[in-house]
Amino acid sequence: MSTEDHPAKKMRLEAKVIGTHNGTFHCDEALAVYLLKHTKAYGDADLKRTRDPAVLNTCDIVVDVGGVYDETTQRFDHHQRGFEEIFGHGFSTKLSSAGLVYKHFGKQIIANRLQMGEDEPKVETLWLKLYKEFIEAIDAIDNGISQYPTDLKPRYRLRTDVSARVGYLNPAWNQSVDSQTVDAKFQDASALVGSEFMNRLDYYANAWLPARDLVIAALNKRKEIDPSGHIILFEQFAPWKEHLFELEESLAIPEAEKPIYVLYPDETANNWRIQAVPVSPESFESRKALPEKWRGIRDDALSQLSGVDGCIFIHASGFIGGNKTKDGVLNLANLALNI
Incomplete structure (x- = not known):
């Protein structure tokens, strides 16, 4: 049977590819890749880690490399001169690849996890909450933004230090490792930060939101007390x-x-x-x-x-x-x- 006649092999040949850079990895692209793997479009995608433009040009979506931010072509880098994209909704921190992917795909990921429509008000609430509590610090750290500028009020919340823990998964400076080893460690890093994201999402959906509903109800009834x-x-x-x-x-x-x-x-x-x-x-x-x-x-x-x-x-x-x-x-x- 030829490859064209074998359904499994044909499906494999048509699998989409997520591209990101090779070498030392960071929390932002580790999370960006994990998030993409939880979307409808890229759930079964392969991953290619490289800086070769010719290879990246063959990828269906590229994050954290390539010097281009363009949703229409699915390019999500933030290193290029002049890039100043922010999440909006009151947030002013410059986005990293994690924030870019989350901005465009976050509602879909949350809705899929909760098995509800993207237009549900709770999805919007959780989308903003997860950015504030989890994503924004990753964006800021990757972009070198100090948490405390000149006053005592922090620019963003730092609740996990997951960026540092992802960094620790990189090979030590004096270790001799090949690209396959680094790629495997990147997968570990992506699983680490991704699982924390999902755990936070589950908590906010199943515990934080119900508590918020109770507070709203109590506020509305307080004049009866x-x-x-x-x-x-x-x-x-x-x-x-x-x-x-x-x-x-x-x-x-x-x-x-x-x-x-x-x-x-x-x-x-x-x-x-x-x-x-x-x-x-x-x-x-x-x-x-x-x-x-x-x-x-x-x-x-x-x-x-x-x-x-x-x-x-x-x-x-x-x-x-x-x-x-x-x-x-x-x-x-x-x-x-x-x-």
């Missing part, structure tokens, strides 16, 4: 702090109506917590700490002092406290607002 809007009540524990600050901004909640205290059941016991909202996500300073006279007092002594039964404690800094019941923390919150 107290007309001022200063008290948020959760019927189940969920990480709320990051979502609260982002939603306050996106929903344009006036300063006078922003939450001051958050009430929720303790995740490890059948008690309840009252927590003062900080002035910023990273701050230890509260918008309004629990009353000073309660701080550092526990149990019956605190119940007698506050007039609220079932008290457990108030932290010495006043940022958090506990009570045995939901009504108890609600009473503490109402009292604290007026002290």
